Amino acid sequence: MGATRLIPRRVAKPWGRDDIGPLFDAGGERIGEIWFELPAGQAEPALLVKYLFTSEALSVQVHPDDAQARAAGARQGKEEAWLILDAADDAVIGLGLEQRVAPERLRDAALDGSIESLIDWKPVAPGDHFHVVPGTIHAIGGGLSLIEVQQYADITYRLYDYGRPRELHLDEAMTCAEAGPYRAVNQRTPVAAGIDRLVDGPKFALIDVQSDDFSALPDLGAYGPIWFVPVEGDGGIASAAWQPGECWLLDDAVDLAVLSGRGRALIAWATP
Numbered sequence: 001m002g003a004t005r006l007i008p009r010r011v012a013k014p015w016g017r018d019d020i021g022p023l024f025d026a027g028g029e030r031i032g033e034i035w036f037e038l039p040a041g042q043a044e045p046a047l048l049v050k051y052l053f054t055s056e057a058l059s060v061q062v063h064p065d066d067a068q069a070r071a072a073g074a075r076q077g078k079e080e081a082w083l084i085l086d087a088a089d090d091a092v093i094g095l096g097l098e099q100r101v102a103p104e105r106l107r108d109a110a111l112d113g114s115i116e117s118l119i120d121w122k123p124v125a126p127g128d129h130f131h132v133v134p135g136t137i138h139a140i141g142g143g144l145s146l147i148e149v150q151q152y153a154d155i156t157y158r159l160y161d162y163g164r165p166r167e168l169h170l171d172e173a174m175t176c177a178e179a180g181p182y183r184a185v186n187q188r189t190p191v192a193a194g195i196d197r198l199v200d201g202p203k204f205a206l207i208d209v210q211s212d213d214f215s216a217l218p219d220l221g222a223y224g225p226i227w228f229v230p231v232e233g234d235g236g237i238a239s240a241a242w243q244p245g246e247c248w249l250l251d252d253a254v255d256l257a258v259l260s261g262r263g264r265a266l267i268a269w270a271t272p
Contacts (some may be wrong), residue, residue, distance in 0.1 A: 002251030023245030088143025096182025224252030235261010
């Protein structure tokens, strides 16, 4: 049995928060992200799990797909999914544009700031989830706590950043941005009682599990390596204990059989 408790790394961001409890301590910084990583020296895995905490909106951005990323010298592109844990009453997420625009209009709007009025801003609430495929123009709003599962790639092209003094990447963004509406359905597909599939490829699968007995999970179709992200409850992985705020990397689906406990967790694995 192989199960590794991944190492959390706090990442300060200008849009982060100093109140990221109860699972984490900001240490007096404005923490925007918690990354879960393997020990130094080990190869990057296929996926990365993060917690995000926002006090204000993130930049308007877009990510390339694998082919576009490799053409730019990166290992892979960035497909991602979000599960909303907590949201202010007025919290929103921007996904796609309200209507299709010409590329030159999109570029001009990114330069003069009017891109904010082109984006489709969607109200969000705890429990919502979103699948963000490469090419999707998006912006996470303020007042949110969420879990992000993504391809392991730190490749982001910023189109607009609300006047913050950070570099934009308009040329790169225009090569991959889909200048139209967001089409993902974001359905919960039942697998069994309390178990829903949130994402089914193309780059990863993501399952939301709420169970009184993790030792009795049905076959999820998972294959290793597998990310186990406890959200609520407590339990064990063989002789080790797991708790919310952690992320575990299991060698393969056999290791799911040694889970115990009750609560809620996300389970993810990369797909071909």
